[in-house]
Amino acid sequence: MMSNHHQSVMFNESIDALNIKTDGIYIDATFGRGGHAQGILNKLGEQGKLISFDQDISAIECAHKNFTDNRLTLIHSAFSNMLSIITQQGLIGKIDGILMDLGVSSPQLDNAQRGFSFKADGPLDMRMNQTRGISAAQWLKSANEKEIANVIYQFGDEKKSRHIATKIKKYQQNHTLETTLALANIVSEVVKGQKNKHPATRTFQAIRIFINQELKQLEDVLKQSKDILSKHGRLSIISFHSIEDRIVKRFIQTNSRQKTLPKGLPIIEHKTEKTCLKDLGKHFASKAEISSNARARSAILRVASKN
Structure with a gap:
């Protein structure tokens, strides 16, 4: 069951960007009030799994009250600890998608x-x-x-x-x-x-x-995502101000751009380094959404997949 106290920005776009497989394993890095989590669960089959992180104890308490789905695992932690937690669960390289809705949720502001x-x-x-x-x-x-x-x-x-x-x-x-x-x-x-x-x-x-330490945490989890995601696994990230978006943009561009390896060693001369990510573009909220939800005005959704 989903709480209705928070209106998720670019709800359909961010979930569609994950290209959800019914039996896949997904991470909602910012549970909030569970809007995106419920959207992901709605697309998963009985064998699918969702792991949700939130460092706000009130969000975790709300989740325990409103969600009874046994496909959902709740983690009370900053998402910058994602790599160690997913490693403990034996799921490194097995995550089919990570969704991050950055910033402060409406219940926190209210x-x-x-x-x-x-x-x-x-x-x-x-x-x-x-x-x-x-x-x-x-x-x-x-x-x-x-x-x-x-x-x-x-x-x-x-x-x-x-x-x-x-x-x-x-x-x-x-x-x-x-x-x-x-x-x-x-x-x-x-x-x-x-x-x-x-x-x-x-x-x-x-x-x-x-x-x-939001920007440091964001930089950390982006680096970790390269190991966490499975092949063709998706990143779907919504940011709300230019500083966050620059970090996400730079990370995706840096890891999706081919680099020529140093010359001088015969074995690798003239070869290029394989890219880790594929940039799938950015999206903005529609005029209709912006008119009904002011938070959407500054939102940018960036999507990438792991090669």
Whole structure:
């Protein structure tokens, strides 16, 4: 049974991209509220299997309440641990497809207590896995002005990152920065709002990415996927901002482009290295989907298969 609290972006496109075999083994790397997982299960036969990862314990708890399918295995872990877990299960090279829906799910954004939202007040947490690591508030308290500015610029493409960092440290001289609205108000004093975009969007994105090490985890799991996937196994990856998409694009292009091996050794001279992946292109949400789901506006789906 699927929870209806989250509207999965490019639902049909991302699942169709997996080219699902009824008896195949698939991975949903970001379970969320189970939208894509249910879509995959609907296409699997009795012998098919789905392994779902999520580092958010609330997502795992929701899955246990709403899913009773014995073809589904739930893993409470960051997807960057995928290789070791799949190795333990004896499934290396046997996975027919991996689906990744990156970013924050609607239930996480809607729950003010998680600290992701700049529209509702709550504790400044931002951890995907609240059982590990430090919160955004703790990091902002310990980090210096330069560190904060670098994170906001690097992971948020925010041009006014230095001014924001200065404002944050100045605020902390007389106040404890512990809530989302307090941070959002600080940023709003520096950054002008745009149509359909809150002034704090980039800053919140950047701090969230840093706190959860999202880009490092993405890079790790992409590298691991080359060993995890079976021959002709598919990658179906939805990203929601340009930094993530650049990483996915670069990974697919690098591993689908033939390279001439070094000359000088007679055995390999003039030969080319076989590519690992085949780039199957990118897709965008339809105008109809964008009109009904604003999250779809920035989404990019990239697809590849293992040679």
